[in-house]
Amino acid sequence: MMNDLSRLAFYGGKPVSEQPIRPRPVIDEEEIKAVEEVLRSRKLSSLAGDKTKKFEEEFAKYIGTKFAIATSNGTTALHTALAAAGIKAGDEVIVPPITFVATATSVLHQDAVPVFADIDKDTFTISPEEVKKKITEKTKAIIVVHLFGHPAEMDEIMEIARERNLIVVEDCAQAIGAEYKGRKVGSIGHISAFSFYATKNMMTGEGGMVLTNDERMANKAMLIRHHGQASTYHYEILGYNYRITEMQSAIGLVQLKKLENFNNMRRKHAKIYYDELKGVKGLELPVEKPYAKHVFHLYTIKLTEEVEVPRDDFVKYLRAENVPAGVFYPTSLHLEPLFQNLYERGKKLDFYKNVKYKAGDFPVSEDVSGRVFSLYTDPVLTDDEIVTISSAVKKVISVTT
Ligand SMILES: Cc1ncc(COP(=O)(O)O)c(C=O)c1O
Structure with a gap:
């Protein structure tokens, strides 16, 4: 009553x-001094200074991967990861419907199809059982989200991926430093993306990072971040300007400690x-x-x-x-207007016409x-x-x- x-x-x-x-x-004198030092150096871009390279090295060492590519935010990190993993138009990528929207829109940015799979009711992370049900011959990747800081069930996901030859992308935006069976998340899948948005467990205001042990993906991610430029004014692939600034990287180095x-x-x-x-x-x-x-x-x-x-x-x-x-x-993503009508509200790509989600599809979410x-x-x-x-x-x- x-x-x-x-x-x-x-x-x-x-x-x-x-x-x-x-x-x-948390912002102390140390972060303020670090930014001041960059400003006084006049080397504000990662193309001019050395803070970003240092931040990448330290972050890769902390998480436990060979390669790190810092980006302007977590959304650009996710998009870079998917593009570097070779996700292309019409590919299906399995994602959870309870997550920040960027997990799923990064798939759309590659003109690929986000295929939702329901979550575990206790950890709120993607359910391996539900992932299995969603795999088709078009499936290329699974994005796991370590939501709220709790790691997803990685062994089972990696096993499914191995059997079906799929790429696993870890969205670690909310789980910097979280561990799965003693391993840091972001070092388990094939490629991972982090966010250093102002509220995250460590932050740079805005900022992101892509990690991988795969040299080919790492090289591609580096090209994507910087206009697809392989050498000065020589463009190999479609790229963007997804670079982080030296001020952000300087804050990141302090926060990482x-x-x-x-x-x-x-x-x-x-x-x-x-x-x-x-x-x-x-x-x-x-x-x-x-x-x-x-x-x-x-x-x-x-x-x-x-x-x-x-x-x-x-x-x-x-x-x-x-x-x-x-x-x-507050809303499971499959019920948001964008995903209810991908063809009209996203790009008018024919294969989006067949994507239909309705209430009741993902009862746990x-x-x-x-x-x-x-x-x-x-x-x-x-x-x-x-x-x-x-x-x-x-x-x-x-x-x-
Ligand atoms: C799970 C998840 N993925 C992706 C992002 C995107 O990160 P950003 O806001 O840095 O673009 C966020 C954070 O905001 C997030 O929580």
């Missing part, structure tokens, strides 16, 4: 936190949420599979049917308590998208703030279940 909603700050009650609690990137500490803080905050919220009616807390080191980019909770208000109202009530909460992702909300674990937040956020969740639960 619902209790008295008037206790909620949303309806005029006293908020749990007097001041708004705001997640934000702090990453382990950042991830430990995020894990500690996740543990506090867990201790504060375990056993609370109405909440299904995130899991960490035995094979996984979760880096909790977000602490994503599923509301159960015991909660008697829609998820969006729940989050509205929570925010009114002056605590941060997000919804990632559709269910999850309606019930999840995320709490923040950012290292700038204090342990006390994490406890306060947890109290706000308990308060809203107490009047909505």
